[in-house]
Amino acid sequence: MEFNEYQKRTGTTRTAQTKIAGHLYTTLGLVGEAGEVAEKVKKIIRDDGGVITDERRELLKKEIGDVLWYISQLSADLGLSLDDVATHNLEKLASRKERGKITGDGDTR
8 A cells, every 4th residue: 555545544534523633633642652552562571571472463563553543644734745754754764874874863964
């Protein structure tokens, strides 16, 4: 599936209330879902000695999917296509690697 097709389809699952709140809603949702991913990973470390079981993998897949939904819709709220966001990210990372700046601090490195 193409990113823009995914973005279009995720937009059909939004409620009117989430559209009114716009980027505030999607930003808060993204942070919440990312926290749920982190919580599941923490439990893999705590309860399973760092071994990712099939059951844990499926739970993570669901939460990562929720993160992707919020990224898709936050991008839409900001007038950005998901294809453009992904392409820009790859170009940024390739440039950093080429310049030997893939590690370190700062958004503009």
